Amino acid sequence: MNTSGLAAQPRPAAASGGFDVLVVGAGFAGSVLAERLASQLGLRVLVCDKRPHIGGNAHDRYDDAGLLVHPYGPHIFHTNSAEVFDYLSRFTEWRPYQHRVLASVDGQLLPMPINLDTVNRLYGxxxxxxxxxxxxASMAEKLESVKTSEDMVVSKVGRDLYNKFFRGYTRKQWGLDPSELDASVTARVPTRCNRDDRYFTDTFQAMPRAGYTRMFERMLAHPNIKVMLNTDYREIEHVFPWRHMVYTGPIDAYFDYRHGKLPYRSLRFEHQTLPQEHFQSVGTVNFPNDYAYTRVTEFKHLTGQAHAQTSVVYEFPCDEGDPYYPVPRPQNAELYRLYQAEAEQVPNVSFVGRLATYKYYNMDQVVAQALTTFRKLKAQLGGEAAE
Ligand code: FAD
Ligand code: UDP
Structure with a gap:
């Protein structure tokens, strides 16, 4: 028996039949935990995903024309966490990239987040x-408390800018009025009185140089990790023995929806490859007030790829489809808490990631959450690693 807690030598996953850990989902949450558990604790890890690929929603691939695209919508990496950035840097090199967004409002393409140029150009x-x-300050509405996404915006910039930039976009994106959503949703987009037109201001802003999927391949390349794609965990959870499960799918699905379905907003993506080198001047153009889609993204801005053609994606929000966005509003938080309380009673399952913790997390937040979960699991599973 190894009492050191850290089994340094890799043991090929299939060598002794069972696995120490079954990881459900090969997105950021699942892949980070699989990598840490295998490389740091020497555990044997089986990762399954019901989709035919790794990377979860951050998966990227080359389309028929050879352009690198994100099938599940544009993924731009940004973080203030040196720990997260350093960790991912073990598996990828980076291409510095600062995302810029224009919003189509009143016949003009204006910087979003709203900044000095947005206001000057909009109002002449x-x-x-x-x-x-x-x-x-003169436009802002004075509110006693800021609870909803509408409050958040009108209390900062007033109703006209709210109506032009936020109300229509939010109603399309969520199928709800901003007054029905937590303030945290529109709080993601700041307002600036300077001319900074970057979408994000994080310390680290970069794209994996060879793409997300290549980065995930490197994370999962450890000899102790076995990956099964096209596999729902329910098909195998009783087939292969395991001691601990890391579950990164929707939490309500895990509990067979016993408290009712948690709402998740979905998107339909329309990808187009165009016979021209460039399509738009920035990575993303938002359409708050026109069309059924919210935004159009041209991938070459994100990837820096040189190619005679270009590829864009239109995002059409919808209710049915893959669960992409937890919907932040009080009644959903209440329903989630019922599932969370159940999850806490399941000792050998860790619930991690955007779907399993029902949090509107960016990629870096999911990586941070997974690293924190790893530190907790280390104490629990580390000592058992080589039993
Ligand atoms: P996921 O990536 O969803 O992975 C969960 C995996 O579990 C999936 O692959 C799923 O197939 C699998 N699974 C579920 N149920 C089962 C089951 N029963 N059996 C087996 N497998 C199962 N973040 C940013 O930081 N920057 C961005 O620009 C950005 N853009 C985004 C754009 C869109 C349109 C969306 C939807 C999200 C965006 N995000 C962005 C957020 C980012 O996608 C998530 O933070 C991150 O991918 C979540 O990782 P995860 O591992 O928690 O979940
Ligand atoms: N939003 C908006 N208008 C915009 C951009 C964003 O009203 O032009 C609101 C909308 O509610 C959106 C939220 O701000 O869902 C968060 O925007 P973000 O770009 O962070 O959304 P994501 O990239 O996560 O889809």
């Missing part, structure tokens, strides 16, 4: 940064 003014602060 020539404000300075200081004057913009005063202007927004």
């Amino acid at each position: 003014m020539n404000l300075t940064a200081q004057q913009m602060e005063a202007f927004l």
Whole structure:
């Protein structure tokens, strides 16, 4: 028996039949945990995913024209966490990339998040940064408390900018009025009184140089990790013995929806490959007020790929389909808490990731959550590793 807790030598997964850990889902949450458990604790890990590929929603692939695209919508990596960035840097090199977004409003393409140029061009003014602060203060509605996504915006920039940039987009994206969503949703998009037109201001902003899928391949390449695709965990959970499960699918599905279905918003993606080198001047153009789609993204901006053609994706929000977005509003948080309380009673299953913890997390937040879960599991599983 190894009492050191850390079994340094890899033991090929199939060598002794069973697995130490069954990881359900090969997205960020599942792949980070599989990698840590295998490489740091020497555990034998089986990763299954019901989809035919690794990477979860961050999966990317080359389309028929040879352009690198994101089948599940544009994924731009950004984080303030050096720990997360350093960790992922073990598996990829990076291409520095700062995302820019324009919003189509009143016949103009204007910087989004709203900044000094947005306001000056929209209203035909020539404000300075200081004057913009005063202007927004005069437009802002004074509220006693900020609870909803509508409150969040009107209390900062007033109703006109809210109506032009947020109300229509949010109603399309979520099928709900901003007044029905937590403030945290629109709080993701700041307002700036300077001319910074980047979508994100995080310390680290970069794309995996060879793509996300290549990065996931490297994470999962450890000899202790076996990957089974096209496999729902329910098909195998009783076939292969395991001691611990890391579950990254929807939490309500795990419990057979016994408290009712948690709402997840979905998207239909329309991909187009176009016979031209460029399509739009920035990575993404948002359409808050027109069309059934919310935004159009041209991948070459994100990937930096040189190619005679270009590939774009239109996002059409819908209720039915793969669960992409947990819907942040009080009644859903309440329903989630019922599932969370059940999850806490299941000692040999860890619930991790955007779907299993019903959190509107970015990729870096999921990586951070998985690394935290690993530290907890290390104490629990490390000592048992070589029993
Ligand atoms: P997922 O990637 O969803 O992985 C879960 C996996 O579990 C899936 O592959 C699924 O097939 C599998 N699974 C589920 N149930 C089962 C089952 N029963 N059996 C087997 N397998 C199962 N984040 C950013 O940081 N930047 C962005 O620009 C960004 N853009 C986004 C754009 C869109 C359109 C969407 C939807 C998300 C975006 N995100 C972005 C968020 C990002 O996708 C997530 O934070 C991250 O991918 C979540 O990883 P995860 O492992 O928790 O979940
Ligand atoms: N949003 C908006 N108008 C925009 C961009 C965003 O109203 O032009 C709101 C909308 O509710 C959206 C939320 O802000 O769902 C968060 O935007 P983000 O770009 O972070 O969404 P994601 O990339 O996660 O889909």
